[in-house]
Every structure is written in structure tokens, then in C-alpha cells.
Amino acid sequence: MPFQPQDLQVVFITYNRSHLLAQSLERIRQQPQLQGVKVICSDDCSTEEHQAAIARMGFDRVVSAPKNGGLGRNNNKGLRACDSKYQLMVQDDCMLLNVQAVLDSVAILEADPSVGMVRLHGNPSHFPLIEREVHGVRYWVADHTAPAYEAQKGTLPRRRVYSDQPHVRRRELHERVVGYYAEGIQMERTERDYEDRMDAQSELFVAFLHPTEINTFDHLQHGESIRLASAKNRMDRMILNVLEPLKLRDTWLYKGLRSLYRKVQDALENAGLLR
Numbered sequence: 001m002p003f004q005p006q007d008l009q010v011v012f013i014t015y016n017r018s019h020l021l022a023q024s025l026e027r028i029r030q031q032p033q034l035q036g037v038k039v040i041c042s043d044d045c046s047t048e049e050h051q052a053a054i055a056r057m058g059f060d061r062v063v064s065a066p067k068n069g070g071l072g073r074n075n076n077k078g079l080r081a082c083d084s085k086y087q088l089m090v091q092d093d094c095m096l097l098n099v100q101a102v103l104d105s106v107a108i109l110e111a112d113p114s115v116g117m118v119r120l121h122g123n124p125s126h127f128p129l130i131e132r133e134v135h136g137v138r139y140w141v142a143d144h145t146a147p148a149y150e151a152q153k154g155t156l157p158r159r160r161v162y163s164d165q166p167h168v169r170r171r172e173l174h175e176r177v178v179g180y181y182a183e184g185i186q187m188e189r190t191e192r193d194y195e196d197r198m199d200a201q202s203e204l205f206v207a208f209l210h211p212t213e214i215n216t217f218d219h220l221q222h223g224e225s226i227r228l229a230s231a232k233n234r235m236d237r238m239i240l241n242v243l244e245p246l247k248l249r250d251t252w253l254y255k256g257l258r259s260l261y262r263k264v265q266d267a268l269e270n271a272g273l274l275r
Contacts (some may be wrong), residue, residue, distance in 0.1 A: 003033065003103050004035070004083065005036030005037045005056065005104060006036070007084055007086055007106060007110075008106055008168070009039070009082045009084040009086075009088070010037060010038070010087075010090060011041075011042060011081070011088065012025065012039065012040070012041045012078075013042050013044075013071075013074055013075060013078055013089065013091050013092060014042070014046065014085055014092035015043065015044040015046055015092075016046045017051035017092045018046065018049075018054055020058060021041070021092040021093075023095065023207045024090065024094055024220065025039065025057055025059075027095050027096045031099040033100075038057060038060040038061070038084070039059055039060050040060060040062075040063065040078060040081050041054055041061070041062045041063070041078075042063050043065065044065055044069060044070070044071075044074040044075075045064065045066065045067050045069070049121075051064065054209070057112065057188060058236055061081055063077045063080075063081045065077065066222045070185070070186075070187065070190065071181070071182065071191075072181035072185065072190040073181075073183045074185070075181045076180045076183065076197075077106065077213075079180065082171070084171070085170065086105075086171070087168070087169050087171070088166070088167075088168050089168075089169065090164075092166060092188055093220045093221055094166050094218070094219060095218045095219075096217055097215065097216055097218055101141070101214070102120070102168060102216070104209060105118035105126040105167075105168035105209070106168060107135055107137050108139050108207055109132060109170050114141070115141065115170075115206070116173040116177065116203075116206065117167045117170070117173055117204075117207070117212075118168045118206075118207045118208070119165065119166075119206055120165070120167055120214060121163070121165035121215055121257075122208070122213075122216060123217060123251055123252070124140060124161075124210075124211065124212075125211060125212045125213075126152060126159050127149060127161060128142070128146040128148045128149055128219065129141065129142060129208075132207075132213055134212045137209075139207045139208065139209055140209075140211045141205050142161045142207070143160045143205065144198070144205065144206070145202050149161075153199075156256045156259075157165045157252040157254070157255050157256020157257070158255055159199070159255075160195035161197045161198060161206040162194055164191055165217070165273070166216065166217040170204075171256075172204070173204055175259045178194070178198055181194055186211065188259065189273045197254075198239060199233065240261075243257055243261070
């Protein structure tokens with residue numbers, strides 16, 4: 001069955017980075033294969049300057065917020081604004097490199113009801129993989145119910161089948177199976193909570209388009225963080241900029257070190273040593 005534009009909607013998650021968002025959006029619009037696909041922007045109460053820029057971009061829909069609510073709430077706003085079967089979730093700094101991967105992801109979700117999302121970034125070689133093929137499209141399903149997956153969960157860097165990097169998901173994933181994102185908690189905890197809930201269910205699985213590495217999107221500006229620009233995040237900018245070169249070379253090591261840094265930051269904050 002050929003790709004149907006009404007089956008997919010793109011959800012951009014943004015906060016105070018309209019200059020990057022504009023570039024990412026333009027790349028989506030340049031793809032003739034995605035003509036007719038609605039594009040939604042979920043903005044987490046950016047400054048007036050950024051909101052005005054977003055309003056001029058011509059999104060099919062913009063869902064904003066009266067105050068900054070964090071990653072979980074921003075993700076949920078974007079997902080609830082969609083009425084399509086499948087959603088391409090993208091951060092505002094992610095530039096599409098391969099549109100065919102998006103189309104292949106939709107084809108997989110259409111043909112394989114056991115797949116809940118197709119990741120478009122990352123290296124699945126550490127997971128137990130099951131190779132499949134539909135309509136000439138080869139893909140690899142990560143079996144998070146396998147003993148081998150459970151065995152590696154206690155090691156560092158932290159490796160989970162779910163990632164907030166660009167992916168195409170089916171609606172049932174958040175509406176019925178795993179649920180929406182936790183709100184009102186720190187960003188790292190939001191991500192971990194969703195990772196754990198994805199692991200806890202056995203109905204829907206995560207698929208990859210390559211067994212070792214796939215980068216269908218590229219980050220436009222690696223040194224920027226989507227986190228709030230509060231005083232304590234001066235520490236973020238310094239530490240995350242040091243870690244940033246690892247993101248492309250070793251995603252798992254990057255995430256492991258970032259997770260360790262967050263634990264140290266939380267401990268300092270709880271002790272009153274960091275504001």
C-alpha cells in the first residue's frame with residue numbers, strides 16, 4: 001500500500017530555539033514525499049520573540065503553554081494535538097537526512113502490529129535483535145523481553161530500547177500501552193520513567209532500520225540544551241558541552257556519563273549546594 005499523507009503527522013518539540021526549528025522545518029517541507037503531511041509544533045512557553053517567530057513559520061498547528069511545564073508536558077501536548085495513526089516525533093534541532101527512512105518506518109508500522117515505534121537514530125547492536133522484512137523493507141526488532149536484554153540493564157552506559165531521539169510511533173503506544181509522559185519532574189527522570197515503562201510491557205516492540213547504526217537525523221547545534229536557562233544550568237552548559245563530542249561517536253557512553261552527571265547534580269541540589 002502506498003504512503004498516505006494523512007496517516008502521519010510530524011510533531012516538533014521546541015523551547016527557545018526558533019532559529020534551529022526554522023531550519024529543521026524547512027528540510028521537512030523540502031521533501032516532496034511528505035507533501036500533505038501535517039506538521040505540529042509543541043512549544044513550552046518560549047519567549048515572546050521565539051513565539052512570534054514560530055507563528056510566522058506556518059505550522060498546521062501550534063500548541064503553546066502559559067508557563068514552562070517541562071519535557072513531559074511538552075511531549076504530551078504535541079501528541080494530544082495529533083489525530084493521525086502515526087507520529088514522527090522530532091526535537092527542534094533535528095535535521096532530516098533521509099526521508100525514505102521515514103516512509104519505511106510507516107510501512108513497518110502498517111504491516112507489523114507488534115512494532116510500537118521505529119527509532120531513526122542510535123545503535124541497537126547491544127540489544128537482542130530479530131530480523132524481519134515487509135514489502136522489501138528489512139528491519140530489526142529489539143526484543144526487550146529476552147533474558148539477554150534484562151542482563152545488560154544493570155551495566156553502564158545505560159541502554160534501553162526507548163529513546164527520545166527522532167522516531168516514528170503508533171498512537172496506541174501512548175494512548176493505550178505505555179501511556180503518556182510523566183509531567184512535573186526533571187527531564188532526565190521523565191526519560192527514565194518512559195524507558196522503564198516501555199521495558200515493563202510486552203505488547204509493543206521497538207524496531208530499527210539497521211542492525212548497527214542509523215542516523216536519519218542530524219543535530220544542528222550540539223552545544224545547545226533544550227533545558228531551562230536557569231542559574232544552575234550554567235553548570236549544564238559547561239559539562240554537556242564537554243560531553244557533546246561523544247554523542248556521535250558513542251551514543252551509549254554519552255548517555256551513561258550524562259546520567260551519572262545528573263545524579264551528581266541532583267545530590268548537590270538536594271544538599272543545597274547548587275541552585
